[in-house]
Each structure stands twice: as structure tokens, then as C-alpha cells.
Amino acid sequence: MIEVREVTKHYGDKEVLKKVSFEIKENEIFALLGPNGAGKTTILECMEGLRKYDNGEIKLMGLDPDEVVKKGVVGIQLQSSSLPNHICAKDAMNLFCLWNGVAPRYDLLDTFELEEIDRKPYKAMSTGQKRKLHLALALAHDPKILFLDEPTAGLDVEARVSLHKEIRKLKQKGVTIILASHDMAEVEALCDRVAILVEGRIRKIASPSDIVLDVRRETIIKLRLDKELAKIPFSHVQLQEKTNGYVHFTTDNLLQGLMELLQYIKTNHYQLLDLSIDKPSLEERYIEIAKEKNAK
The missing domain is CATH 3.40.50.300 (P-loop containing nucleotide triphosphate hydrolases)
Known part of the structure; x- marks a missing residue:
């Protein structure tokens, strides 16, 4: 056109x-x-x-x-x-x-x-x-x-x-x-x-x-549970921090990471009070590209 x-x-x-x-x-x-x-x-x-x-x-x-x-x-x-x-x-x-x-x-x-x-x-x-x-x-x-x-x-x-x-x-x-x-x-x-x-x-x-997809950071999964999450190693997520009652995990594979966490919560009888996903955004990548002064 x-x-x-x-x-x-x-x-x-x-x-x-x-x-x-x-x-x-x-x-x-x-x-x-x-x-x-x-x-x-x-x-x-x-x-x-x-x-x-x-x-x-x-x-x-x-x-x-x-x-x-x-x-x-x-x-x-x-x-x-x-x-x-x-x-x-x-x-x-x-x-x-x-x-x-x-x-x-x-x-x-x-x-x-x-x-x-x-x-x-x-x-x-x-x-x-x-x-x-x-x-x-x-x-x-x-x-x-x-x-x-x-x-x-x-x-x-x-x-x-x-x-x-x-x-x-x-x-x-x-x-x-x-x-x-x-x-x-x-x-x-x-x-x-x-x-x-x-x-x-x-x-x-x-x-x-x-x-x-090109944003240079991983997806963040935020969970709020009814009790403290045990510290165990996960395969597809990495524990980052605990803030205001939420536990933050990062993952480079949202589907596998989310399934792993939810299965663990279900198996160990935790109550999931809240869940949010902070994905990379167009704005983040736009800012990265705009700052690449020397890009060809």
C-alpha cells in the first residue's frame, strides 16, 4: 500500500x-x-x-x-x-x-x-x-x-x-x-x-x-502466599527478593517457570493469594534502541 x-x-x-x-x-x-x-x-x-x-x-x-x-x-x-x-x-x-x-x-x-x-x-x-x-x-x-x-x-x-x-x-x-x-x-x-x-x-x-522479545531482561513472576515459601532449588525460576509480602522470581521461560511454581504450590498445600507477571514491555525496548547512539 x-x-x-x-x-x-x-x-x-x-x-x-x-x-x-x-x-x-x-x-x-x-x-x-x-x-x-x-x-x-x-x-x-x-x-x-x-x-x-x-x-x-x-x-x-x-x-x-x-x-x-x-x-x-x-x-x-x-x-x-x-x-x-x-x-x-x-x-x-x-x-x-x-x-x-x-x-x-x-x-x-x-x-x-x-x-x-x-x-x-x-x-x-x-x-x-x-x-x-x-x-x-x-x-x-x-x-x-x-x-x-x-x-x-x-x-x-x-x-x-x-x-x-x-x-x-x-x-x-x-x-x-x-x-x-x-x-x-x-x-x-x-x-x-x-x-x-x-x-x-x-x-x-x-x-x-x-x-x-529483544528486551534485555527476564520476566518477573510475583507471588503472594499464605505462608513463607521454603527455600528449595527450582529448575526454571530463580528467587530474587521478598518485598511487601511478595516473593519475586525471574525466568527466561514463562510457561515452564509458571507451571513449576504452581505445581509446587499445589503439591505443598500453599494458598495462592495473588499472582502477577511483569513482562518486558515495548517501552523498555524502545528506550534501549533510542539510546543506542552508535547503532548502524
């Missing part, structure tokens, strides 16, 4: 994109991650047709970004978006649909729970309401490709859950989604694959689960 081939971009003497290459499949939710200044916004804007690049090639559905935007198959929700203070949701929808040559999509106002405030001026809307409106407008012309830059920034928990639900529905409808976010939990929950951009170069592209 999208091909980025050795794209470079300079701002004056500073090279912000250094032969960036990746592909995005049809109907995929693909995330771009990177620290501030990594070039994330620049490559997004090049893909969206909002910024020119120096060298390389970008194709969306086989076309240049400018051509795709003109054909109306791309929807964009920018991180910093704004509308006139006094425009209301219904009038904004009318305006965007007129521009795109389609019938007004009032159903999207209903989908994003904006129908009750369709006459509320933009300046009086909450952050969540504004973000929902921007997404509704980005979808008004039924795009095949959707760019979302920090879509849930500033939203409360309920609004985030609602927006995640709608993003999943869009994937089910066949929309290809490119997501930029600093929220690692959001990326893990939504995305099929992730590209990590550091200092203008792609350092890693894989599924969130595959990236997490």
Missing part, C-alpha cells in the same frame, strides 16, 4: 532523514515511533504530501503523495489541528464534505458521539471533543489510507477507549492506518508493526511482540 525508498531530507545543513526505507501493507496499522527530533514528523509530512523531500521515493497505492491527496484517498489527523473558533461540528462537516465533493457525513458525528454538540462552537469544545471531530473530518471522504498523529493525546481514559474502538473498526473495514504516538501501551494494543526512527534512521521494524 505504501512504499518509502531511501528518502532523505535536509533542513539547511542538518540531515533529518537519512535514506529512510520501509513498506506498509494494505489494511495494516503501522506505527512510527521515535524520540523528539528523530525525524518522525518530517517523514509523516513527506508521506502526506505536506512537505517535499530531497531524494528517494514515496509511493502510496503506486502514486506520488500529491497525486493520492488530490484523488481523495488519504485522510489526515494532524497532531496540532485547529478550526475557526465559532464553527460548529455540523458546519465543519458540511465544509469538509463540500471540499471533497461528497454528501455530508453526519453519521460520523453520531459515531464519535458529537451529535449532541453539533451546534457547539469549536472554542467551547473539550480536547477530547476536538480530537474526535478532527478524526470524523479526516474520515468524511472514506479514505483508503489514514494518518493519525498522536490521536489520543490529552484524552481521558473513556475517550481513549472509545477512540481505540473506532480505530479497530476502521481496520476491519479495510483502512490502512499510519499511527505516530508516544503512548507505548496504545501502540502495543493497536498496531500490527512498528518502525523505530532514531536520528533520522530506521533502527527496527517488527511487530510489537517481536520487538519486546
